[in-house]
Amino acid sequence: MSLIVQKYGGTSVGSIERIQAVAKRVSKCQARGDKLIVVVSAMSGETDRLLGLAKEVMPRPQGRELDVLLSTGEQVTIALLTMALQSLGLQARSFTGPQISIVTDAAHNKARIQRIDSQRVNDALNAGEVVVVAGFQGVTEIGDITTLGRGGSDTTAVAIAAALNADECQIYTDVDGVYTTDPRIVPDAQRLNRVTYEEMLEMASLGAKVLQIRSVEFASKYQVALRVLSSFEDGPGTLISSEEIIMEDALLSGVTLNRDEAKLTMLGVPDRPGVASAILGPVADANIEVDMILQNMGADGTTDFTFTVHRNDFEAVMSILNAIAAELGARAIEGDNKIVKISLVGVGMRSHAGIASRMFRALATEGINIQMISTSEIKISVVVDEKYSELGVRTLHSEFQLERPR
Amino acid sequence: MSLIVQKYGGTSVGSIERIQAVAKRVSKCQARGDKLIVVVSAMSGETDRLLGLAKEVMPRPQGRELDVLLSTGEQVTIALLTMALQSLGLQARSFTGPQISIVTDAAHNKARIQRIDSQRVNDALNAGEVVVVAGFQGVTEIGDITTLGRGGSDTTAVAIAAALNADECQIYTDVDGVYTTDPRIVPDAQRLNRVTYEEMLEMASLGAKVLQIRSVEFASKYQVALRVLSSFEDGPGTLISSEEIIMEDALLSGVTLNRDEAKLTMLGVPDRPGVASAILGPVADANIEVDMILQNMGADGTTDFTFTVHRNDFEAVMSILNAIAAELGARAIEGDNKIVKISLVGVGMRSHAGIASRMFRALATEGINIQMISTSEIKISVVVDEKYSELGVRTLHSEFQLERPR
Numbered sequence: 106m107s108l109i110v111q112k113y114g115g116t117s118v119g120s121i122e123r124i125q126a127v128a129k130r131v132s133k134c135q136a137r138g139d140k141l142i143v144v145v146s147a148m149s150g151e152t153d154r155l156l157g158l159a160k161e162v163m164p165r166p167q168g169r170e171l172d173v174l175l176s177t178g179e180q181v182t183i184a185l186l187t188m189a190l191q192s193l194g195l196q197a198r199s200f201t202g203p204q205i206s207i208v209t210d211a212a213h214n215k216a217r218i219q220r221i222d223s224q225r226v227n228d229a230l231n232a233g234e235v236v237v238v239a240g241f242q243g244v245t246e247i248g249d250i251t252t253l254g255r256g257g258s259d260t261t262a263v264a265i266a267a268a269l270n271a272d273e274c275q276i277y278t279d280v281d282g283v284y285t286t287d288p289r290i291v292p293d294a295q296r297l298n299r300v301t302y303e304e305m306l307e308m309a310s311l312g313a314k315v316l317q318i319r320s321v322e323f324a325s326k327y328q329v330a331l332r333v334l335s336s337f338e339d340g341p342g343t344l345i346s347s348e349e350i351i352m353e354d355a356l357l358s359g360v361t362l363n364r365d366e367a368k369l370t371m372l373g374v375p376d377r378p379g380v381a382s383a384i385l386g387p388v389a390d391a392n393i394e395v396d397m398i399l400q401n402m403g404a405d406g407t408t409d410f411t412f413t414v415h416r417n418d419f420e421a422v423m424s425i426l427n428a429i430a431a432e433l434g435a436r437a438i439e440g441d442n443k444i445v446k447i448s449l450v451g452v453g454m455r456s457h458a459g460i461a462s463r464m465f466r467a468l469a470t471e472g473i474n475i476q477m478i479s480t481s482e483i484k485i486s487v488v489v490d491e492k493y494s495e496l497g498v499r500t501l502h503s504e505f506q507l508e509r510p511r
Numbered sequence: 512m513s514l515i516v517q518k519y520g521g522t523s524v525g526s527i528e529r530i531q532a533v534a535k536r537v538s539k540c541q542a543r544g545d546k547l548i549v550v551v552s553a554m555s556g557e558t559d560r561l562l563g564l565a566k567e568v569m570p571r572p573q574g575r576e577l578d579v580l581l582s583t584g585e586q587v588t589i590a591l592l593t594m595a596l597q598s599l600g601l602q603a604r605s606f607t608g609p610q611i612s613i614v615t616d617a618a619h620n621k622a623r624i625q626r627i628d629s630q631r632v633n634d635a636l637n638a639g640e641v642v643v644v645a646g647f648q649g650v651t652e653i654g655d656i657t658t659l660g661r662g663g664s665d666t667t668a669v670a671i672a673a674a675l676n677a678d679e680c681q682i683y684t685d686v687d688g689v690y691t692t693d694p695r696i697v698p699d700a701q702r703l704n705r706v707t708y709e710e711m712l713e714m715a716s717l718g719a720k721v722l723q724i725r726s727v728e729f730a731s732k733y734q735v736a737l738r739v740l741s742s743f744e745d746g747p748g749t750l751i752s753s754e755e756i757i758m759e760d761a762l763l764s765g766v767t768l769n770r771d772e773a774k775l776t777m778l779g780v781p782d783r784p785g786v787a788s789a790i791l792g793p794v795a796d797a798n799i800e801v802d803m804i805l806q807n808m809g810a811d812g813t814t815d816f817t818f819t820v821h822r823n824d825f826e827a828v829m830s831i832l833n834a835i836a837a838e839l840g841a842r843a844i845e846g847d848n849k850i851v852k853i854s855l856v857g858v859g860m861r862s863h864a865g866i867a868s869r870m871f872r873a874l875a876t877e878g879i880n881i882q883m884i885s886t887s888e889i890k891i892s893v894v895v896d897e898k899y900s901e902l903g904v905r906t907l908h909s910e911f912q913l914e915r916p917r
Contacts, residue, residue: 121567155587161527162591163598170597173605174590177583181561184580185568191576192569199579203609204654225654248610248631 107272108140108230112240112262115149117277117336118182124148127277127336128189131235135195140230142269144240144262145186147178168213172242172252176202179239179258187237197235200225202242202250207261209243209251216243216251218260221268238265259320267327274329276316277336282343283308283315285507286360290498293508297358298341301348304358305331307450307484321345348452356460357451360501362494366396367419368444368476370411371426373436376402383433384410387425393418397446397479397488407436411477413488416442444476447497448486449505461485467504473497513678514546514636518646518668521555523683523742524588530554533683533742534595537641541601546636548675550646550668551592553584574619578648578658582608585645585664593643603641606631608648608656613667615649615657622649622657624666627674644671665726673733680735682722683742688749689714689721691913692766696904699914703764704747707754710764711737713856713890727751754858762866763857766907768900772802773825774850774882776817777832779842782808789839790816793831799824803852803885803894813842817883819894822848850882853903854892855911867891873910879903 111131118124127143135141155174159166166174183199190197206222229236240258243251253260259276266274282296283305300308302325309318315333324331324345334342374380385395399411414422419442426438454460464485468475473496477488489497502508517537524530533549541547561580565572572580589605596603612628635642646664649657659666665682672680688702689711706714708731715724721739730737730751740748780786791801805817820828825848832844860866870891874881879902883894895903908914 121564124568158527158587158591159594162530162594166594170590170593170605173593173607174587177586180583180586181564181580184576185564187576187579188565188568188572199576201579201656204656250607250610 106138106140108142108269109134110142110144110262110266110269110271110274111277112144112258112275113146113277113336114258114279115146115152116279118145118186119149121185124182124185125189128186128193128195130336131190132193132195135235142226142230142236142238142265142271143186144238144258144265145179145182146240146258147175148182151178151181169249172213172216172250175252176239176242176250179241183237183239190235190237195235196233197237198229199237199239200229201239202261203244203248205238207243207264209245209253211245211249211251213249213251215254216245218243218253218264221264223268226265226269257317259317260323263320263323263327263329263331266329267323272330273332274324275332275334275342276320277334278315279335279337280315280333281335281338281340282333283345283359285358286498286502287362290362290495291360291502291508294502295508295511296340297343298511299344299346300358301452302331302345303348303483304450304452305345307448307481308359308361316345356453356457357449357505357507359450360498360505360507361448361450362498363446363448364491364494365416366413366444366446366488367416367422367440367442368411368413368488369419369422369426369441370409370439371430371433371435371437372409372439373403373407374410375434376406376408380408380433381410384426384429385412387429388414388422391421391425393422397477397486399477413444413446413477443491444488445491445494445497446486446488447494447501448484449501450484452483454483454485463504464501467500468497471496471500473500512544512546514548514675515540516548516550516668516672516675516677516680517683518550518664518681519552519683519742520664520685521552521558522685524551524592525555527591530588530591531595534592534599534601536683536742537596538599538601541641548632548636548642548644548671548677549592550644550664550671551585551588552646552664553581554588557584557587575655578619578622578656581658582645582648582656585647589643589645596641596643601641602639603643604635605643605645606635607645608667609650609654611644613649613670615651615659617651617655617657619655619657621660622651624649624659624670627670629674632671632675663723665723666729669726669729669733669735669737672735673729677735679738680730681738681740681748682726683740684721685741685743686721686739687741687744687746688739689751689765691764692904692908693768696768696901697766697908697914700908701914701917703749704917705750705752706764707858708737708751709754709889710856710858711751713854713887714765714767722751762859762863763855763911763913765856766904766911766913767854767856768904769852769854770897770900771822772819772850772852772894773822773828773846773848774817774819774894775825775828775832775847776815776845777836777839777841777843778815778845779809779813780816781840782812782814786814786839787816790832790835791818793835794820794828797827797831799828803883803892805883819850819852819883849897850894851897851900851903852892852894853900853907854890855907856890858889860889860891869910870907873906874903877902877906879906 187199209216240261288294331345593605615622646667737751
């Protein structure tokens with residue numbers, strides 16, 4: 106008998122019919138003899154409806170009272186799903202975050218889980234009940250309701266799986282797993298059977314939005330086996346676990362495309378100590394995150410300083426650079442928000458030399474000019490003109506034979 | 512400095528605009544220096560919306576999970592009202608029933624309050640905060656969410672007023688107080704400045720639906736001074752308190768009309784011991800409440816047995832009587848659902864003789880035939896043909912000079 110935590114997001118419980126479909130799926134799993142804990146989000150649209158009410162009262166609602174308001178969304182879902190399970194003849198019981206003491210810090214709207222009281226959940230499981238838990242919410246030591254911020258329901262599921270030492274934490278979404286790349290770009294992209302936490306983190310941060318980064322970090326920290334599955338069709342999904350467990354010798358796990366970047370260059374800055382912080386300091390002060398950074402030394406004692414930011418911040422950063430250009434003695438400012446970042450991800454890189462050069466050669470063969478390069482232990486990213494987005498992804502996917510069935 | 516508990520029902524908080532109007536009213540009261548606890552219901556329509564969702568899942572939702580669902584209604588209101596108060600510059604803090612340990616029994620959907628932990632409320636009040644509490648809900652000893660059933664928010668307000676020894680519990684409604692009779696029937700009906708708990712209980716049970724009976728009982732038991740006021744206009748409302756406090760020597764407090772009754776008669780039943788229980792037993796078994804009962808002895812050893820029930824139960828009771836008529840040897844069954852009950856209520860009756868005969872004479876003078884009579888210490892009720900509804904009420908209102916300003 107396994108202990109499984111399942112998490113269903115807002116779309117999966119977006120209507121009474123879908124809630125009933127989730128109940129049927131849970132019922133099938135229980136029939137296999139598993140003990141089940143089901144974590145659910147608010148019905149899709151509900152959180153926005155509640156936020157809308159709050160904004161009618163005050164333009165920027167926040168803090169304690171917003172959490173009191175938003176936490177009702179998941180509470181509605183747990184009651185309805187539990188009723189749906191009961192109407193199928195199952196024993197089931199719902200719990201809000203506070204009811205099972207999902208204790209968090211007091212950072213309202215973005216609280217972090219500190220501990221979970223597993224006693225009430227265990228009691229219900231041992232009584233043969235399916236346990237239905239409200240995601241996204243917790244309670245402070247003094248009893249105030251908190252919410253975990255965006256994607257918080259995934260984190261709730263992983264935290265409960267960790268606290269109860271569950272065999273697996275299954276995240277049901279609208280896709281049937283993690284793919285080697287976006288199937289809309291490469292039709293023969295393959296669903297990965299397995300991927301490591303680190304790879305998943307790189308892929309999530311690079312734009313594959315299947316799982317929230319925080320929940321993957323959490324799963325990695327507590328070694329919770331995570332599985333991404335479709336709530337609309339059957340299938341094994343993708344298992345996300347630690348490297349030791351993954352026996353396949355797959356070199357690479359995927360190619361990701363990030364269209365959200367923009368590139369800025371300050372040309373001909375006289376080179377002296379502190380020039381990098383003089384440029385990036387004002388950007389950081391504006392709360393804008395910088396991704397890739399490249400500094401080229403010129404022959405004449407000047408330097409060209411290039412970096413990328415989120416495309417939404419492009420105009421703001423252009424203004425900042427223009428404001429400091431004269432002071433720094435820069436020759437010119439260049440900006441380009443028609444670039445993309447393509448990345449190759451895989452733990453196999455660690456033990457295989459030559460991946461980077463093979464990557465650059467493949468792109469060159471197709472006439473794709475590389476503007477910037479950045480590497481980590483398990484990924485290589487390049488910035489290219491956005492017109493090469495699909496060609497670049499397909500080239501790398503094919504070069505590293507990611508279309509081979511896994 | 513007084514401690515005041517205010518309760519606003521669903522209509523008073525039925526939209527963002529109305530919630531903001533409540534916040535302004537609360538703000539004015541606080542400016543007078545009072546400490547304030549505000550109890551609110553779900554926004555009008557919200558409870559029915561949630562019930563509708565539950566009914567889509569299962570036809571007769573009930574018990575624990577329904578309470579988890581319905582309690583979100585008030586939770587939304589407390590958050591929005593607290594935000595509205597904060598946006599007016601007030602310090603305010605919301606609490607759900609569980610958060611301030613409104614402990615109830617485990618009778619889901621109709622729980623009864625057992626105790627309240629006043630500590631957190633007192634702490635907030637002493638910190639200068641307006642305390643906003645979700646009505647209608649509580650929590651069992653083991654942490655399950657409960658609801659108090661219809662009208663429960665009034666009960667919450669009274670229970671909190673009792674627990675904190677508040678100076679007054681103000682119930683804001685869509686009327687500006689309790690009247691001597693329905694102003695739609697008697698235009699010069701007078702708002703009562705004061706009325707006793709007992710009178711209010713009689714008037715509530717007789718059809719004046721300003722306050723829930725249970726909250727008045729609760730207020731009476733714990734000697735909480737209750738005041739009914741309008742949430743839409745200013746005014747002193749009606750104070751409901753114990754007899755000792757009410758100094759006015761008003762003989763009577765009002766005339767009520769109940770249109771919800773129907774009368775049934777079993778004619779010519781051979782009179783023998785147990786005939787009453789043989790007739791009313793099957794009615795009680797069908798969970799139908801009987802109101803007035805009249806038994807006339809005939810000269811021939813038979814009896815005519817007459818009683819009233821809620822008009823909605825008329826057809827059901829007719830079927831029951833027809834089913835047992837032969838067995839009891841009854842001559843015939845008669846039914847009449849075109850009757851009404853008119854009642855005169857007042858604690859002054861206790862010390863004044865002749866009220867009943869004066870009442871019957873006044874009705875007779877207008878040609879109104881009395882079909883049944885029932886009396887208690889502080890009320891006299893008569894059943895008459897429904898065509899005399901308005902005439903009967905006006906006749907009694909005028910006979911006892913209830914139109915005199917109080």
